[in-house]
Amino acid sequence: MLSGQDLGLDYRTGTSVAHAVDTVSLSVDQGSFVGLIGPSGSGKSSLMYLLSGLKRPTRGTVAFNGQDYRQISTPGLMQLRRQRFGFVFQQHFLINYLTSLENVMVGAIKRNHEVVAYAQELLRRVGLGDKLRQRPYQLSIGERQRVAVARALVHRPAIVFADEPTASLDQATGREVIDLLVDYRRRSGGSVVVVTHDPAMLTGADRVLQMRDGRLS
Ligand SMILES: Nc1ncnc2c1ncn2[C@@H]1O[C@H](COP(=O)(O)OP(=O)(O)OP(=O)(O)O)[C@@H](O)[C@H]1O
Numbered sequence: 448m449l450s451g452q453d454l455g456l457d458y459r460t461g462t463s464v465a466h467a468v469d470t471v472s473l474s475v476d477q478g479s480f481v482g483l484i485g486p487s488g489s490g491k492s493s494l495m496y497l498l499s500g501l502k503r504p505t506r507g508t509v510a511f512n513g514q515d516y517r518q519i520s521t522p523g524l525m526q527l528r529r530q531r532f533g534f535v536f537q538q539h540f541l542i543n544y545l546t547s548l549e550n551v552m553v554g555a556i557k558r559n560h561e562v563v564a565y566a567q568e569l570l571r572r573v574g575l576g577d578k579l580r581q582r583p584y585q586l587s588i589g590e591r592q593r594v595a596v597a598r599a600l601v602h603r604p605a606i607v608f609a610d611e612p613t614a615s616l617d618q619a620t621g622r623e624v625i626d627l628l629v630d631y632r633r634r635s636g637g638s639v640v641v642v643t644h645d646p647a648m649l650t651g652a653d654r655v656l657q658m659r660d661g662r663l664s
């Protein structure tokens with residue numbers, strides 16, 4: 448469904464060049480849970496940016512459902528991300544003056560009664576059915592991250608990219624967040640790509656990729 452071929456990403460600062468991603472090929476099958484693990488600076492986030500079209504590679508190609516990103520304009524890639532992908536980051540990036548429900552609706556493509564009902568259902572599923580009207584500052588850090596997960600799922604993405612979604616949480620709360628993503632995969636057939644430092648978050652993954660110095664090992 449998603450494939451990267453011979454991917455490279457260089458960052459140039461002054462005269463030096465960092466090879467953040469160096470000749471990486473991989474594919475993410477439909478409905479799979481793929482983990483990406485590796486030391487700090489090994490290129491995990493960079494690889495995820497390439498796969499999700501947030502950055503264009505210096506070398507190599509990425510394709511989603513057979514469509515090569517090189518053939519898609521930058522606004523087109525933005526639209527692809529918004530419609531087909533979901534994102535969860537270490538920080539929740541919720542909007543402080545919006546309620547939980549309104550924050551989830553930020554991820555929605557359409558706004559109608561059905562979508563609102565689905566947003567409410569997602570919040571119930573993540574255990575926040577009684578906190579639909581709270582604002583982020585009235586929630587715990589783990590609860591905020593669960594709102595962020597619901598926001599990432601409300602448009603039923605084909606792939607959820609999660610970059611260290613559990614890094615600000617204790618291990619038990621972190622695992623609950625991962626389980627929400629795994630549950631989404633089971634219900635919807637979507638894929639989940641999780642970047643983490645903690646192997647305990649990848650129990651049950653179909654594949655665990657190890658990254659080191661920009662390469663998969
Ligand atoms: N904007 C940038 N400009 C220059 N170099 C960068 C930039 N972003 C990342 N890098 C470099 O690219 C390499 C890979 O960074 P990346 O953020 O992908 O690593 P990571 O595996 O996600 O690390 P972490 O676990 O700390 O998040 C690092 O050496 C980093 O210093």
Ligand SMILES: [Mg+2]
Nearest residue numbers: 491492493610
């Ligand atoms: Mg990173």
